[in-house]
Amino acid sequence: MDRTRTDAPAANAEAGVLERIRHGANELSDAMSKVADQVLADPEAAARATIMDLAELSGTSPGTITRFCRHLGYDGYAALRVAIATETGRASARHETGWDVNIGQEIAPDDPLEQVLKQLITIDAAMLRDTVGTLDLDAVERVAARVAVARRVDVYGVGNSATVARELQMGFYRTGVAAWVWTEVHDALASAALLGEGDVALAVSHSGTTAETIEMLSEASSRGAFTVALTASPEAILAEVADVCLRSASRRTSHRADLLASRHSALLVADLVHIAVAQRRFPEAREALESRARAVGGHRPTREVRTGAG
Template identity: 55%
Template sequence: MAGYDAEVPAVQTAPAGAPVPVHDGVLARVRTQLPEFTGALQRVAELVLTDPASAARSTIVELAERSGTSPATVTRFCRALGFEGYSDLRIGIAGETGRAARTGGWSVDIGREIQPTDPLDRVLGQIMATDTRAMHDTAALLDLREVERAADAVAAASRVDIYGASGSALVGGELQLCLHRIGIAAWVWNDVHNGLASGALLGPGDVALGVSHSGQTREVIEVLAEASSKGATTIALTSFPRSPLADVADIVLLTATQATTFRPDALSARHPQLVVLDLLYIAVAQRTHERAHASFQVTARAVAGHRASREVE
C-alpha cells in the first residue's frame, strides 16, 4: 500500500471539566497533538516541549509573553489538552519533569538534532534516549482498558486480518507471526486490492487491525472501513487519536514517538508500535493459555530438526 498524507484534522477540545489522569503523560499528549495545533497554539506547544521545566515555573502571563501569544491563548491550549486551566497544566508538567529528575533524567538532550559529524557513541546515546522517552510516553498514553478489549476480541476471533503500508506493514507482520505461533488464524495484507478483498470476507466474530502512525494512510482506512461495514471488530494502532483511521475503529491503541534527524516520526514510531503489539500478543496468549502452550510445543518440535547441533569439546 502506498502512503497517503491527508489534511490534518482540526484541533478538538476535550470536554470542559473532563478529568485528566495523573499518570497520563502531559508532554506526550502535547507531542501527539502538536501537528494538529496551528498558529498561536502551536507556538505555546513548542515552547512547552522545548523547556518544560521553565514552563512549569512560569505564570500564565510569562508563558504567553515568551510564546508571543496571550493568556487567553494559553488557556485555550490547556483546555485543548483536557485541563480546566493553566494551574492544572503546570502541576502536570511539574510532576512529570520532577519524576524525570528523581530517576536521573535522560542522559542525552532529547531535543538535540543528530549532526552529520556526530560520533557513533553520541548517535547511539541519542537513539537510546529518544527511544526510551518514546516508550515512557507510549506507556503514559496507552489505555490498558482498550488493550484488554482488543485482546478479548482477538482471543475469541475466528480470524484476524492485519493491514499496513510500508514500515507499518512490517510491524503488522510481526504481530501476525506471533499470533500464528500460538494458534490464532491471522493474515497480514499490504496491498489495497487484497486488503479490500479480505475485509469484504470478514464478519461478526472476526477482527481487523490497521496500523498507521499518522492514521491518515488512505488504503489502511479504506480496508478497515470495509471490514467494519461487514461487522468485524476493528482495531487501530496509531499515534493520533483523532485521525481518520481512529474514527473508523472500534478500539484505538495509541503510541508516542520521538523523531530525530534521519529518523522522522514514521520511522521512530516503529519501536513503540512493536511494544504495544507485543503487549497485545501477550494479553491474547494469557487468554488462550492452554492453546498457546500446546501450539508452542508443537511448533518447537516442528522446527527442532533445523537447528544446528552444537558439539562440546
C-alpha cells in the same frame, strides 16, 4: 457497535502533560502553537517562568497562555507549571544515571556514536513510557478476547506500518491463531471481502490517515468483522472506522521520520495484545509453541563437544 476509544480527558495527568501538548499540537491556534513550541523546547524553563515570562519568550500574550492552559484542562498557569515541574523533575532524576540527552536536539554529522546511542534510547524509552501512560488496557482486553475466539484474523499495514503488522500477525500465528497479514491493498481487500461475524480485522497505521489502510478496514467492517485500529492518532479517520482504537505514542524528532521514531511503542502494543491473546488460549498456545519447536528441532545445528588433550 462496540466502539472503544482511547481518547483521554485533557487533564488526565497519567498521559503526561508534555506528551499531551505534543499530541494535540495540530488542534492549536497559531498563537497557542507558539506557546506549545516554547514549552516543549525548554520545559524546565517553562516550569520556572512566570506567565509574563512565558508570554515574552513565546511572542504571545498572557491571555494566550491562559487559553492554552484551559485547552489542556488546567484552571490556570499555576496548575500547568506544577504539572510541567513534576514531569521534568522525574526526567531530572533519570539524568543522574548518565542519560542526560535533549530529546529535541539535532544529531550532527560529527557526533560520537555514544551520544547518538544515548539520544536514540532516550527518545524510545520516553515513547514507551508515554504509551504505558495512555494505552487503554480495557480496550486491549476486549481486543484479545475477540481475537482468542476468532475464526480468522486479518492484519493490515502498508509501507513502514507493515513491519508492525507482520510482527503482530506472527505473534498470533505462533500461539495457534489463524491469522494472515496483508500489506498490498488488492490482496487485503479480497481477503476482507471474505470476513464476517466472528472474524477480526486489525489495521496498523501510525498516522491513521493512510487511504489504503482505511479502505481495507472499512471493507472488513462492512462484512461484519470486529475491527481494530492501532495508531498514534486516535482522532484520525482509521480510528473512526474501527470498533476499538489502540493508541501508541509518538514523538517528533529531527533525525527520524515520525513512524520510525514511534515503531517501538507500536510494537509494544502489538506484543501486549498477542500475549493477552496467548493468556486466554494458554493450553492451545502452549501446544502450538511446542509443536512448532518439535517440527523445526531437527534443523537446529548441534555443536560437538570435544574432550581430551590436544
